[in-house]
């Protein structure tokens with residue numbers, strides 16, 4: 272896992288090293304990366320966009336090094352010399368002293384092989400003004416690869432939100448530390464490939480959060496002398512009329528992620544007695560399932576009937592590890608008496624896995640407000656519901672009641688399809704049933720779920736048309752590969 276930093280922490284790092292020539296190092300690193308990206312284009316022409324702050328300073332330093340390497344470099348500067356911060360002003364002067372020229376608007380009739388985006392970095396505090404919005408839109412329309420410095424201009428470093436308009440970069444070279452906004456919401460669509468240069472600062476402060484970009488803790492290796500009871504029992508409750516498949520998907524995923532036994536409790540009157548595609552699943556009366564299971568999932572296709580409410584009520588009062596999704600979350604939002612029970616539960620025994628719409632219902636705000644700051648929304652839910660939270664979406668956020676948070680780095684848009692959430696719940700439950708803590712199970716499941724989808728895309732199964740069942744099977748393959756090979 273890699274540390275993710277807040278703006279205040281990055282500022283503190285900058286200040287602690289104010290005399291270490293960080294901007295010069297940042298610009299030099301940018302020039303190195305730019306020239307490596309341009310290797311095959313001799314005598315290339317590069318457009319460098321320099322904004323009014325230190326991000327612009329980085330760009331001006333990069334421009335100078337690139338020009339010295341023989342590239343033709345056009346600089347467009349959108350600030351005013353008199354208002355530049357000191358390091359950026361020095362970079363501006365050095366660029367001119369080196370024979371470079373400065374334009375205030377895009378030169379016409381030129382073609383560039385690369386654009387370096389140094390308009391705004393972590394100092395962007397509000398929506399882009401009209402001048403910068405126009406410039407960003409023109410840059411995006413050119414179809415030329417863009418290397419963004421620190422963060423694509425227009426992306427909020429904390430939230431990944433587009434502030435008015437944002438540069439769509441092919442590459443982002445980020446400095447000192449990773450920013451959450453690169454990895455969630457609209458950040459990943461704009462950042463392209465992300466590279467980190469710590470500018471020689473090896474001692475980093477404690478992180479604000481973490482990027483989950485490698486498999487987190489795995490379940491213990493299985494003892495040779497084990498049996499199905501050694502690997503836990505998962506129960507899944509839901510499946511009201513016409514929604515039976517949701518429970519079966521969760522149950523099948525739990526089997527594939529290694530649960531010793533899986534019980535499914537279906538609410539539908541017309542529910543089958545057997546899953547014809549997965550005879551290993553034990554289909555039981557919903558109310559009886561908790562007595563068989565060490566870990567429970569409730570919610571997939573559960574509906575909002577009185578029976579569903581009373582089942583959920585009794586489940587919340589039991590001591591098993593519990594994962595709530597879908598309708599269980601809607602029920603929770605609609606019934607304050609259910610929420611009251613949550614805080615009587617032992618800490619670390621409840622996980623909720625809302626998508627942004629469900630999160631909005633839980634928090635009584637709009638989906639747009641949830642998405643405006645996904646980390647803050649997830650943390651708020653964790654606090655208010657005393658639960659481990661997975662806020663699903665691009666860059667799923669895992670938040671814990673004690674304030675820790677994580678952004679998941681695996682996954683792709685092929686996962687935006689029916690049944691993926693059911694599969695995720697099943698995987699979480701199965702991992703927790705195999706003696707991982709619920710926190711560990713959630714982190715691994717979220718990463719594994721996305722990694723399985725990525726693996727399928729690499730094999731040509733997706734992103735278009737990838738199914739939740741395929742993801743569950745691929746998750747099984749990866750889990751075995753990570754643990755046993």
Ligand SMILES: NC(=O)C1=CN([C@@H]2O[C@H](COP(=O)(O)OP(=O)(O)OC[C@H]3O[C@@H](n4cnc5c(N)ncnc54)[C@H](OP(=O)(O)O)[C@@H]3O)[C@@H](O)[C@H]2O)[C@@H](O)CC1
Pocket residue numbers: 285286289293294297322323324325326327329356390391392393394395396397398399400403420421422446
């Ligand atoms: N300092 C260091 O040691 C190092 C810094 N580094 C680099 O510096 C970057 C941070 O620099 P930064 O703090 O100067 O912020 P930056 O992103 O350039 O923009 C700030 C300027 O934009 C303005 N502004 C803001 N929003 C606006 C808007 N919507 N529309 C228009 N204007 C707007 C704002 O003005 P104000 O808000 O005061 O009106 C201010 O003038 C960082 O990302 C990294 O690249 C690295 O070199 C490492 C060493």
Ligand SMILES: [K+]
Pocket residue numbers: 326388389390391392419420421422423424
């Ligand atoms: K930038």
